[in-house]
Amino acid sequence: MRELPARRDLIREGDKPKSVNLVLEGWACRYKQLPNGRRQTVHFFVPGDLCDANVFILGEMDHSIASITPLKYAEIGPADFEALMAQSAEITRALWLNELVNAAVAREWVANVGQRTALERIAHVFCEMFIRLSSLGLSDGDSCDWPLTQTDLADATGLTAVHVNRTLQDLRGRGLVRTSGRRLVVPDLDALKRISMFNPNYLHLNRQSPGTR
Amino acid sequence: MRELPARRDLIREGDKPKSVNLVLEGWACRYKQLPNGRRQTVHFFVPGDLCDANVFILGEMDHSIASITPLKYAEIGPADFEALMAQSAEITRALWLNELVNAAVAREWVANVGQRTALERIAHVFCEMFIRLSSLGLSDGDSCDWPLTQTDLADATGLTAVHVNRTLQDLRGRGLVRTSGRRLVVPDLDALKRISMFNPNYLHLNRQSPGTR
DNA sequence: CGTCTGATTGAACTGATTCAACGGATGTGG
DNA sequence: CCACATCCGTTGAATCAGTTCAATCAGACG
Numbered sequence: 001m002r003e004l005p006a007r008r009d010l011i012r013e014g015d016k017p018k019s020v021n022l023v024l025e026g027w028a029c030r031y032k033q034l035p036n037g038r039r040q041t042v043h044f045f046v047p048g049d050l051c052d053a054n055v056f057i058l059g060e061m062d063h064s065i066a067s068i069t070p071l072k073y074a075e076i077g078p079a080d081f082e083a084l085m086a087q088s089a090e091i092t093r094a095l096w097l098n099e100l101v102n103a104a105v106a107r108e109w110v111a112n113v114g115q116r117t118a119l120e121r122i123a124h125v126f127c128e129m130f131i132r133l134s135s136l137g138l139s140d141g142d143s144c145d146w147p148l149t150q151t152d153l154a155d156a157t158g159l160t161a162v163h164v165n166r167t168l169q170d171l172r173g174r175g176l177v178r179t180s181g182r183r184l185v186v187p188d189l190d191a192l193k194r195i196s197m198f199n200p201n202y203l204h205l206n207r208q209s210p211g212t213r
Numbered sequence: 214m215r216e217l218p219a220r221r222d223l224i225r226e227g228d229k230p231k232s233v234n235l236v237l238e239g240w241a242c243r244y245k246q247l248p249n250g251r252r253q254t255v256h257f258f259v260p261g262d263l264c265d266a267n268v269f270i271l272g273e274m275d276h277s278i279a280s281i282t283p284l285k286y287a288e289i290g291p292a293d294f295e296a297l298m299a300q301s302a303e304i305t306r307a308l309w310l311n312e313l314v315n316a317a318v319a320r321e322w323v324a325n326v327g328q329r330t331a332l333e334r335i336a337h338v339f340c341e342m343f344i345r346l347s348s349l350g351l352s353d354g355d356s357c358d359w360p361l362t363q364t365d366l367a368d369a370t371g372l373t374a375v376h377v378n379r380t381l382q383d384l385r386g387r388g389l390v391r392t393s394g395r396r397l398v399v400p401d402l403d404a405l406k407r408i409s410m411f412n413p414n415y416l417h418l419n420r421q422s423p424g425t426r
Numbered sequence: 427c428g429t430c431t432g433a434t435t436g437a438a439c440t441g442a443t444t445c446a447a448c449g450g451a452t453g454t455g456g
Numbered sequence: 457c458c459a460c461a462t463c464c465g466t467t468g469a470a471t472c473a474g475t476t477c478a479a480t481c482a483g484a485c486g
Binding site: 162163166 | 473474475476477
Binding site: 013014030032034035036038039040042043054055057058059060062063093096097099100101102103104106107108109110111113114115116157158197199201202204206207 | 227245247249252267306309310312326327415
């Protein structure tokens with residue numbers, strides 16, 4: 001069990017991973033940084049998410065993980081992790097599922113950044129996070145926690161913070177989202193899904209057993 | 214063992230996957246199509262690649278797979294696949310590695326499409342494919358097979374075919390690549406890597422045992 | 427209070443798109 | 457062997473979505 005303040009690296013690209021991390025409280029992100037300084041966030045982690053199951057199969061990290069909010073997480077060492085895998089076929093299956101969903105999310109993000117307009121991209125991120133949080137029981141009706149700054153959103157969508165700001169105003173103007181402080185309100189999820197062409201199939205939520213979380 | 218002509222869907226989004234496919238000859242791609250018709254390619258498969266290891270854990274496909282060239286591939290049913298997994302820890306490990314690398318590639322593509330310029334993106338695709346093919350012994354000195362049309366490249370990079378065309382002319386003008394027919398020539402791989410900020414770490418090639426291929 | 431971080435605004439600019447046309451190579455059927 | 461169709465690459469001109477740079481504003485916090 002460990003804690004980390006907001007905006008700190010948990011693991012950096014190039015490091016040799018020594019453990020699997022399970023997020024208990026707070027948000028984190030996976031990101032890649034190019035030599036020219038530009039940064040791309042490729043995943044957001046919320047409570048219950050496993051960062052990099054089985055990474056010790058790989059030699060070194062090809063991306064970094066950083067906290068967004070203050071973070072509480074559990075560190076699971078290779079030995080414990082292997083033991084967990086050996087314990088039951090159910091758990092192994094759940095870990096496979098976790099990794100397959102991870103890959104599916106990454107692919108969806110490629111399509112998001114590659115094919116959607118700024119408005120659609122941002123709306124898509126809202127959809128994904130709201131739906132993921134809801135499936136974990138971490139939403140409250142039409143609202144959920146929202147610790148992301150506009151710069152965070154920019155890094156995730158491949159846009160500039162300035163343009164994210166303008167696009168958010170558009171989304172708010174259309175009544176699709178409201179953000180008050182650290183909270184996101186989605187008055188009409190269906191409308192948001194429609195405008196962002198959101199298809200939840202890639203999250204494979206129906207397959208997720210409670211044990212996976 | 215099966216064959217498929219060029220430009221045909223092998224599996225479509227929404228289908229229930231019934232088998233794992235191993236590409237034996239030719240190129241294929243994984244793609245996602247948005248309701249508005251825009252298409253994003255998220256992976257290229259070359260001989261030796263396993264498409265969607267263990268997908269039967271998931272309920273339905275969240276993307277499609279299509280042949281680019283005429284294709285020869287092996288279909289491995291769930292039973293055979295499970296047997297393979299059970300057979301040895303080595304194989305299980307190799308399958309894990311395969312899936313982890315797949316996810317890593319997808320993440321790199323997010324960064325590619327999200328942060329790189331048109332020139333860098335296209336150069337990056339050239340680097341990735343040339344290096345992957347080389348590691349499989351499928352390149353010949355500074356050249357390799359290149360069955361992708363400019364439209365294929367456009368779908369993979371989130372650009373239009375028109376802009377890919379212009380950018381290719383730029384790349385050729387700088388002497389970074391040559392394309393003659395179905396062949397790609399990379400006279401100076403280091404220069405190409407430099408301009409595309411290519412870091413091969415995400416391919417985890419050093420970890421790939423011959424058995425994985 | 428001052429300082430810091432994050433949100434907001436304006437104006438000029440540019441990388442990439444769009445649309446429409448054309449050229450060349452390849453293949454096919456009569 | 458020619459006529460025709462198709463696929464792919466190429467070009468030009470106009471337009472636009474998103475960037476850049478720079479300044480301002482608002483709230484939080486010691």
